[in-house]
Amino acid sequence: MPRLNGAQIIIRQLERQGVQIVTGIPGGANLPLYDALAASTAIRHVLARHEQGAGFIAQGIARASGQTAVCFATSGPGATNILTALADAYLDSVPLVCITGQVPRALIGTDAFQEVDTYGMSMPITKHNYLVRSAADLLTLIPKAFRLAGSGRPGPVLIDVPKDVQTEVVEFEHWPELCPVNAHRADDPEAIETAAAMINQAARPILYLGGGVIHAGAAAEARHLAEQGAIPTVMTLMGLGILPSDHPLSLGMLGMHAARATNLAMEECDLLIAAGVRFDDRATGRLSGFCPQAKVIHVDIDASEIGKLRSADAGITGDARHAFADLLLQVRQQDRQQWNGRIRQLQQDFPRFDAEDFAPGRPFHLIRRVAELAGPEALISTDVGKHQMWVAQAYPFTFPRQLLTSGGLGTMGFGLPAAIGAALAFPERPVVCFSGDGSLQMNIQELATAVEQQAAVKIVVLNNRSLGLVRQQQRLFYEQHYFASSYGIAVDFAAIARGFGMRAVDLEGADDPDALLQQAMREPGPCLINVPIDIEEEVTPMVPPGAANTTMIGGDHAKN
Template structure:
């Protein structure tokens, strides 16, 4: 049948099973929006307050549901406003398709009104991108975009469509989505045998679990591996939930704000088994000292990650879940009793701790865990509160923590929480924010209020840029250059002005009733928690130092 380009876009979204799009209209994309209007019973459009909010919402939707997140924006500034969200998704391997419109083909390259070369702009931060100048290529380009976003290591794909293509007419035939299979073509028997031999001979194995284990839904296999060889487990920020945080073998996060038990475990082990992780600098610290007593076995779907940041002794390339399924039967059961006891002593000697006297970030996060019984979907912004959320909430399953790990995007969390709640309406979705991050994209409270999306925003408000201030305190002689936010902005009034519910908490005993009220209301709620400006995240490793140089408040004394 003959359809316009705009109709083809909508039909392709329906082909892919897309039920929600986050976006913001404008002149160049009007034809597509006009077509969406006619299909509002099949595809829900969520109008965000800013295009960046749309890209973060698509990201949060994708991470929470495992499906592709979709966002839309018009040409020029609309498209460029998506860039931060696209880069965030790229760094954390999130399947997002961003659809933008551009000026007509005759106007390309002429500095036309609201023209931008968005494919050129986003080339380094997309898995792939396209500009469609011929309507006959549109349907297959859309299909390729969704396939590329999901296959292998996921990531964002951008499709830019010129306005004349959205109006042009061509033949369209519906197709089923192209099948996306787990990546197994590079899993070699010899690599599996080598890995099995290394693991079976190891006396002190340690598991380092990353975001790839979350993406591949490999939590059952990771647990089976850890318990079969009785190995302690640490994770990266992105790996949270791939291994149950309540398990007796769990040691905590590894790296700059990791636990001493995990950091010392990596240092003391004789085999580090790296599962779906890319050796981020925030995990590794000083490369030459990282796991220097160990052989390293890396399992990853992306060949480019092997020997990129840290040289490894062996590797298996393939989908983590599939690799572990094939590896597990080759492994001997092993108790490693002395090794596990050694790590248990670290855990007992160096527990996470904080000042219990007043309202603090760790107290708030621990209360969130207790009151939600560990079942909430937690989203975070970036900073101290993000690290407290990683340390004190026990994640028991994949896709339970949504956070910007690679890019570290302040302003990510609120949009992502909206996307997550739209995708998982049955879950309690809580965004943990700092006051600096909340200021960046707090306009999305208006989005949540407009659609009555009942996200809960918990602002850990210390009236400073807390993580930067912590560095200024420890390493910059307490020179607090432009990190003090002690002004007259009232987050509660601001929240109410945007149509949501605002609650202020200044004492420990006020937090539980505030959270329970927020959970019962069924409306978007902001809980403004006032804490001390000099609360710090510990443990900590100085930038560029070895991870065994981790210190806490006791060491400072």
């Protein structure tokens, strides 16, 4: 009969779940957990330098692999530090299990040292959370947490474990069964039939695909559906990679920083086939002006998303893979020449790129060059800001889960730790983190983790010495009152990286920047590449916040 303490039960349960990596930082209230972890040979611990870093490394593992990832933090500041990563996972539906230490049960509610109400604080930003009241409860609770994190619409689950629950010894008969992840097949043939008929009758349909399609593993089915019906396809930031960027039916990203032709095509569509999307304001612009002529089919595994912001003429509650497979049986093969011709016309009238966008030194040139050097297998993380939007606009994505980016919460500081997580999950793949000088400084301490773990991450810093998107908004919407959006000192990121023991190159003033970039990308191991970017380089076009998507500012084709 097993006789273990709470901490040992947790670690053993993680092993039984197949967890191979745990990220985190130890502290007073989770030391029993670390003591038990030290005895595990199956689990590798990755010591982050800040709990937010630990949370985002776990996210990188989960986003790149699709598997639930695990992170640890201690009570009090450990817990508050990791909350941002949980909120980020919640908004992008990323499966995480976060286990925090808590002060002993008898001290809860007494304002004890390093006590905060982790349960209360994490409630609105987790899919579910637990404050564990006895070690015996851990037996069933850990498998339940994994089932919850990975089932349906994935998300983070937090388990707060008081220190004396970690040390409490329990004797039990046998290990409980693991909980399988629930399947969520839509069982609504009527809705499928209605939707298929709507698709067959539509003259100008558009597929609108988001992160839910990737979570459902439905990229192949989505592509079949698009091709079978010759349906032009837009993707949200979270959906990039579902169709390869160069697919003839791909219109790229929609919304605030979409290509002009993409947003204009949506204005004309008569049927919107939305799947795994939540009509986020960055994607739709002013909702009343979004696809105003279109009927809506909405496929989502989360019933509350259907009709939340835009009412659906046909709602299918279920995962996108099964819904698409069912639709494919009924959607007619057609070529929709007229509609696709109209879209090609829009794309000719409002070309996405100009030749001069790709001049050396310009952001798109750099991004495409890095893509060439990294190769088609590379995993790409971004931070948040101008560089993120440039990558979304210009990087040649070819497969789902290739892009790891903070979409819903838009967390600066996401990129570096997420890239480390991706490199830990896929050590044989190239991993590139595109960052900015503002974002990188929000989790720069994780350079140490990258070196310590020998995570082969290439960090490309697009350095404009400013908070670029903030500055852009001040220029456009606050009468060029630039305030608190540029940095007064020039930070030597290459020197900082070297200080952490990382190789680094600085393209500033280099005689042959391309040769330097090539060399940095080709050598194995982590490397930081600092690239100066003109502070006036803007992200265009731009839909002003709150405006309809047809109101697009900037770009050389602002003639509509």
